[in-house]
Amino acid sequence: MADNIDERLAVVILAAGQGTRMKSTLPKVLHRIGGRALVGHVLTSAAELLPAHTLVVVRHERDLVAQAVADDAPTAVVVDQDEIPGTGRAVEVAIERLPDFTGDVLVLSGDVPLLDAATLSSFVAGHRASGAAVTLMTAVVADPNGYGRVIRDADGGVDRIVEQKDATAEEAAVSEINAGVYVFRSEALRTHLPTIGTDNAQAEKYLTDVAGLVRRTGGLVAASVVSDVTLTYGVNDRAQLSDVGRLLNARTVRRWQLEGATILDPATTWIDVTATLAADVTVLPNTHILRATTIATGAVVGPDTSLVDCEVGERATVRRTDATLAVIGADAMVGPFSYLRPGTYLADHGKIGTFVETKNSTIGEGSKVPHLSYIGDTTIGTGVNLGAGAITANYDDLTKHRTEIGDQVHTGSHNVFVAPVRIGDGAKTGAGAVIRKDVPAGALALSVAPQRNVEGWVQKNRSGTKAADVASRARSTQKAGDGPQRQEG
Numbered sequence: 361m362a363d364n365i366d367e368r369l370a371v372v373i374l375a376a377g378q379g380t381r382m383k384s385t386l387p388k389v390l391h392r393i394g395g396r397a398l399v400g401h402v403l404t405s406a407a408e409l410l411p412a413h414t415l416v417v418v419r420h421e422r423d424l425v426a427q428a429v430a431d432d433a434p435t436a437v438v439v440d441q442d443e444i445p446g447t448g449r450a451v452e453v454a455i456e457r458l459p460d461f462t463g464d465v466l467v468l469s470g471d472v473p474l475l476d477a478a479t480l481s482s483f484v485a486g487h488r489a490s491g492a493a494v495t496l497m498t499a500v501v502a503d504p505n506g507y508g509r510v511i512r513d514a515d516g517g518v519d520r521i522v523e524q525k526d527a528t529a530e531e532a533a534v535s536e537i538n539a540g541v542y543v544f545r546s547e548a549l550r551t552h553l554p555t556i557g558t559d560n561a562q563a564e565k566y567l568t569d570v571a572g573l574v575r576r577t578g579g580l581v582a583a584s585v586v587s588d589v590t591l592t593y594g595v596n597d598r599a600q601l602s603d604v605g606r607l608l609n610a611r612t613v614r615r616w617q618l619e620g621a622t623i624l625d626p627a628t629t630w631i632d633v634t635a636t637l638a639a640d641v642t643v644l645p646n647t648h649i650l651r652a653t654t655i656a657t658g659a660v661v662g663p664d665t666s667l668v669d670c671e672v673g674e675r676a677t678v679r680r681t682d683a684t685l686a687v688i689g690a691d692a693m694v695g696p697f698s699y700l701r702p703g704t705y706l707a708d709h710g711k712i713g714t715f716v717e718t719k720n721s722t723i724g725e726g727s728k729v730p731h732l733s734y735i736g737d738t739t740i741g742t743g744v745n746l747g748a749g750a751i752t753a754n755y756d757d758l759t760k761h762r763t764e765i766g767d768q769v770h771t772g773s774h775n776v777f778v779a780p781v782r783i784g785d786g787a788k789t790g791a792g793a794v795i796r797k798d799v800p801a802g803a804l805a806l807s808v809a810p811q812r813n814v815e816g817w818v819q820k821n822r823s824g825t826k827a828a829d830v831a832s833r834a835r836s837t838q839k840a841g842d843g844p845q846r847q848e849g
Contacts, residue, residue, distance in 0.1 A: 368463030369411040369484065372454040375399050375470030376419035376441040381597040387421040388595065389470035390428055393605035394612060395632025395651050398595055399425070401473035403433040408477035409484070413458055415439050417450040446564030452553040455546060464488065465549060467542045467567065471595045474608060475541065479591055483584055487543040492582035493574045494548060496521070497541035499589040507537035508568055510583060518581040521568035525561035538568060539592035548574055608633070673708065724767070737779065741767035747791070749774040766801065
């Protein structure tokens with residue numbers, strides 16, 4: 361990998377702003393779409409360029425942003441912006457950390473997450489081919505409000521960039537905007553950034569002023585118009601966050617469709633960029649495939665399913681399920697209405713069925729927990745079938761305990777296994793049993809009191825009710841010899 365590093369390229373990512381329009385205690389660049397923070401998407405694209413240096417300029421909530429950068433890009437250098445405001449100062453403090461660097465500096469914004477590595481690579485290559493000192497990424501939009509305008513000269517070259525608040529009416533009417541992405545020769549930044557002041561509407565040191573200074577000193581300023589303007593969309597508020605999130609998700613869904621996954625309703629399917637789908641996966645509507653989830657060939661997921669950091673095996677079926685940090689084996693079946701909590705492992709050909717909650721449990725090959733059950737802190741062997749209403753009572757108000765169920769165990773309905781307890785291989789349990797002691801292999805465990813019928817209880821204690829009336833009629837019929845009497849026992 362080291363042999364492929366572009367020693368002539370440094371990337372500076374601007375992530376110092378507060379983002380007041382987000383109205384959030386969380387720094388803007390740490391808001392998430394597609395499974396990553398905004399700045400995480402930018403770091404990922406930058407890393408694919410294999411730059412010699414990556415620097416991230418921080419200030420607001422410095423420690424939070426720096427930790428996020430370290431998590432996503434451990435080799436990136438965090439640079440602190442001082443009290444002087446503006447993008448120009450941010451880049452200036454960054455290049456001060458590279459005193460011997462003489463290559464090109466690509467400047468990106470930490471709140472512009474959709475720019476992919478292919479677009480950036482082409483942008484840098486175009487800059488180098490043109491011989492420009494500065495290359496701007498620009499876009500032509502129908503509504504340029506809020507963006508810096510690119511002002512060209514009579515020959516079509518870039519003359520300067522005017523920020524919205526500083527633009528005249530004529531300049532504000534220009535539809536070509538500055539996308540906020542630049543490549544500079546490092547010497548242009550070192551020469552001109554120290555000369556830029558803050559005499560403007562926002563009292564900031566504008567990075568865009570470098571373009572005008574380069575132009576006035578005879579240098580070439582080039583512009584590269586991006587073909588897809590949505591790649592340059594930034595995030596300034598929660599509405600834009602959701603808009604950009606939808607764009608990213610649509611691209612992610614389409615990418616997996618083109619890789620061979622069947623996704624029936626892209627509009628209601630959300631797939632994080634960190635998830636992986638194999639060919640011939642089928643995703644049904646209203647399904648969320650999040651974080652590091654992987655889905656193997658032939659699996660069917662959905663509808664109405666949320667998977668977070670899960671592994672789904674080949675040909676498995678997962679319907680109407682909420683699962684986190686769970687492993688679902690090949691040919692297994694989950695759902696509908698299942699809740700798989702962290703630590704669930706369902707082996708091949710297993711089943712977790714309707715209204716079943718599992719947690720920190722292993723369910724062996726071919727074993728089934730079909731319905732209405734809670735299985736927590738449990739190890740279940742192979743070929744097991746738990747009857748409806750099974751509960752592993754794992755908590756004694758102080759400590760969690762484990763239940764162990766051997767191979768080929770079949771249990772009755774409405775069993776409670778009071779942990780710690782072990783059910784031996786091939787054992788059986790009766791309906792309604794409360795299992796407090798270990799059950800030997802091959803044994804039948806029962807905890808049943810004799811049934812007792814109290815004759816006439818309803819007529820005596822619920823006199824005048826409909827139940828008492830129909831019971832009286834039935835008893836009269838039975839006494840007349842029209843039906844057998846039920847014996848007490």
